[in-house]
Amino acid sequence: MMVTGYIQTHNLSRVYDGQTWALNNVNLTIEEGDWVSIIGPSGSGKTTLLNMIGCLDKPTEGSVVINGITVNTLNQRQLTQFRREQIGLIFQQHYLIPYLTALENVLIAMYYHSSVNEKKAIEVLAKVGIEHQRQLNNKPSKLSGGEQQRVCIARALINEPKILVADEPTGNLDQKNGQVVMDLIHNLYEVGHTILLVTHNMDIAKQGNQILQIVDGKVWSSN
Ligand SMILES: Nc1ncnc2c1ncn2[C@@H]1O[C@H](COP(=O)(O)OP(=O)(O)OP(=O)(O)O)[C@@H](O)[C@H]1O
Numbered sequence: 001m002m003v004t005g006y007i008q009t010h011n012l013s014r015v016y017d018g019q020t021w022a023l024n025n026v027n028l029t030i031e032e033g034d035w036v037s038i039i040g041p042s043g044s045g046k047t048t049l050l051n052m053i054g055c056l057d058k059p060t061e062g063s064v065v066i067n068g069i070t071v072n073t074l075n076q077r078q079l080t081q082f083r084r085e086q087i088g089l090i091f092q093q094h095y096l097i098p099y100l101t102a103l104e105n106v107l108i109a110m111y112y113h114s115s116v117n118e119k120k121a122i123e124v125l126a127k128v129g130i131e132h133q134r135q136l137n138n139k140p141s142k143l144s145g146g147e148q149q150r151v152c153i154a155r156a157l158i159n160e161p162k163i164l165v166a167d168e169p170t171g172n173l174d175q176k177n178g179q180v181v182m183d184l185i186h187n188l189y190e191v192g193h194t195i196l197l198v199t200h201n202m203d204i205a206k207q208g209n210q211i212l213q214i215v216d217g218k219v220w221s222s223n
């Protein structure tokens with residue numbers, strides 16, 4: 001069988017509680033190195049789509065194929081391994097591990113991916129403006145919302161993931177830190193990584209090479 005498309009969804013649907021069609025029969029093809037911006041109203045299914053492609057949740061119907069692998073047929077252990085190796089996730093909520101410091105939250109992502117390199121972790125945290133000893137050694141509850149988001153971004157970028165899945169990555173950030181994060185995403189894009197980015201900001205959406213609009217669980221290409 002000929003394989004086209006780096007990421008494909010086939011008749012992908014996700015129904016919550018047997019009644020909410022958060023995604024409704026979505027067929028997408030995303031090529032390696034694409035930057036796909038996803039826009040759409042609140043509640044339209046954007047996070048649900050990222051959860052499917054980011055291997056965090058399974059479809060109700062249909063499939064997700066990444067690099068020839070039908071990910072929804074993997075078992076939980078295989079799925080976790082696939083995600084750690086291939087995908088960097090920036091969530092709308094932070095999901096940092098509460099009992100680990102900022103630095104340890106980044107180190108553990110390296111540990112699960114390959115091997116721990118504290119110097120590199122500190123460098124990547126510095127790039128997102130987390131550079132004081134106090135910030136590095138604080139647990140998430142003692143960081144501001146924007147600082148937590150930046151730690152998450154460092155954690156997502158530390159392993160230079162082939163696929164970056166980002167749900168409103170600049171949503172909680174001021175203009176300066178938002179720009180820093182967008183610059184990091186551009187750097188990944190320029191060296192050929194695949195980016196899926198949800199945003200409500202059209203100026204950010206336009207920086208990608210493809211814009212998808214989601215309305216009521218259906219995807220429309222809007223460019
Ligand atoms: N775990 C869940 N259980 C039940 N319904 C859910 C669940 N998660 C999402 N939904 C519903 O599915 C629909 C799509 O939600 P989703 O989170 O994908 O929207 P979104 O486009 O990301 O919105 P926002 O811009 O507000 O983040 C919404 O109607 C939401 O209420």
Ligand SMILES: [Mg+2]
Nearest residue numbers: 046047092167
């Ligand atoms: Mg969302």
